[in-house]
Amino acid sequence: xxxxxQDKDAYLKRLxxxxxxxxxxxxxxxxxxxxxxxLTQISAVTKALQAVSIGLIDEHLKHCVxxxxxxxxxxxxxxxxxxxxxxxxxxxx
Amino acid sequence: xxxxxQDKDAYLKRLxxxxxxxxxxxxxxxxxxxxxxxLTQISAVTKALQAVSIGLIDEHLKHCVxxxxxxxxxxxxxxxxxxxxxxxxxxxx
Amino acid sequence: xxxxxQDKDAYLKRLxxxxxxxxxxxxxxxxxxxxxxxLTQISAVTKALQAVSIGLIDEHLKHCVxxxxxxxxxxxxxxxxxxxxxxxxxxxx
Amino acid sequence: xxxxxQDKDAYLKRLxxxxxxxxxxxxxxxxxxxxxxxLTQISAVTKALQAVSIGLIDEHLKHCVxxxxxxxxxxxxxxxxxxxxxxxxxxxx
Numbered sequence: 001x002x003x004x005x006q007d008k009d010a011y012l013k014r015l016x017x018x019x020x021x022x023x024x025x026x027x028x029x030x031x032x033x034x035x036x037x038x039l040t041q042i043s044a045v046t047k048a049l050q051a052v053s054i055g056l057i058d059e060h061l062k063h064c065v066x067x068x069x070x071x072x073x074x075x076x077x078x079x080x081x082x083x084x085x086x087x088x089x090x091x092x093x
Numbered sequence: 094x095x096x097x098x099q100d101k102d103a104y105l106k107r108l109x110x111x112x113x114x115x116x117x118x119x120x121x122x123x124x125x126x127x128x129x130x131x132l133t134q135i136s137a138v139t140k141a142l143q144a145v146s147i148g149l150i151d152e153h154l155k156h157c158v159x160x161x162x163x164x165x166x167x168x169x170x171x172x173x174x175x176x177x178x179x180x181x182x183x184x185x186x
Numbered sequence: 187x188x189x190x191x192q193d194k195d196a197y198l199k200r201l202x203x204x205x206x207x208x209x210x211x212x213x214x215x216x217x218x219x220x221x222x223x224x225l226t227q228i229s230a231v232t233k234a235l236q237a238v239s240i241g242l243i244d245e246h247l248k249h250c251v252x253x254x255x256x257x258x259x260x261x262x263x264x265x266x267x268x269x270x271x272x273x274x275x276x277x278x279x
Numbered sequence: 280x281x282x283x284x285q286d287k288d289a290y291l292k293r294l295x296x297x298x299x300x301x302x303x304x305x306x307x308x309x310x311x312x313x314x315x316x317x318l319t320q321i322s323a324v325t326k327a328l329q330a331v332s333i334g335l336i337d338e339h340l341k342h343c344v345x346x347x348x349x350x351x352x353x354x355x356x357x358x359x360x361x362x363x364x365x366x367x368x369x370x371x372x
């Protein structure tokens with residue numbers, strides 16, 4: 001079971017909202033809205049995505065990584081390395 | 094006319110693709126895909142949005158800011174300050 | 187003359203402070219301080235560097251880019267392209 | 280014992296180099312070097328700090344968080360929450 005399972009509906013709602021925001025960006029460009037206003041909206045979408053990723057990492061650590069660590073051995077090492085790589089991608093994106 | 098006007102179709106295509114990527118995130122969560130795979134996809138969407146914003150800033154500088162600077166005076170100062178604020182939001186998002 | 191010339195002393199002071207913060211990080215690690223506290227300090231140093239870069243970009247646009255745009259032609263195009271590339275590096279770092 | 284203990288010397292070396300890079304920034308501004316070159320160097324310092332933080336997070340997960348999780352209970356929950364908060368600060372900085 002995934003870490004985010006218990007908050008699945010909340011994540012689905014947030015992603016649906018972000019999808020709507022990106023559609024809104026499309027409408028803004030379609031109707032030639034001012035560059036700065038489009039840029040401001042892009043920053044908002046980026047922050048919303050960031051918040052989802054921070055939530056997912058937290059739940060992944062709490063459930064998937066914690067479970068693997070409880071098992072110990074190579075399972076734990078692989079799971080922690082995988083989480084670290086995902087965190088590195090987020091920090092660098 | 095907006096800085097991005099001449100590349101409007103390209104931006105619309107990119108935003109449509111990003112919208113599809115976010116819909117893809119929604120599908121991944123709906124079908125309980127592994128947290129790390131969802132996180133990897135979020136990093137990809139963030140990078141795609143970043144590339145759009147970097148393009149828009151470049152075109153805004155080339156057209157809107159350059160035009161205002163050519164006019165000079167308060168118009169120019171206001172336009173540069175506005176661009177700097179948008180860049181700050183992007184750097185911080 | 188550089189865009190930041192008139193605020194040179196302020197930038198020198200800020201960079202000296204950031205240098206001190208990085209030396210502080212070194213001391214923290216040397217005295218085996220807790221990882222999370224070191225990470226919190228790294229976030230603070232990153233934000234301070236970000237603020238310096240946002241200031242430098244603003245001044246560069248106001249002075250160097252504005253001057254080149256006033257000259258027009260290839261000088262202007264090159265200067266804007268150069269600024270856009272620097273902004274892209276900052277957004278991506 | 281801290282997660283980074285076994286790599287302490289490597290971290291100290293990296294932080295000393297970053298300190299030198301920031302001193303280099305100070306010299307650049309002092310000698311009125313071109314804004315874009317200073318900005319390029321700031322991006323390099325930011326990336327170096329990012330790499331240190333990603334390393335520290337990895338080691339913190341492997342040692343401190345893993346140990347707390349093995350103990351279980353409130354210790355584990357608090358340690359994971361603390362790590363998540365540090366990761367959130369890094370993603371947002």
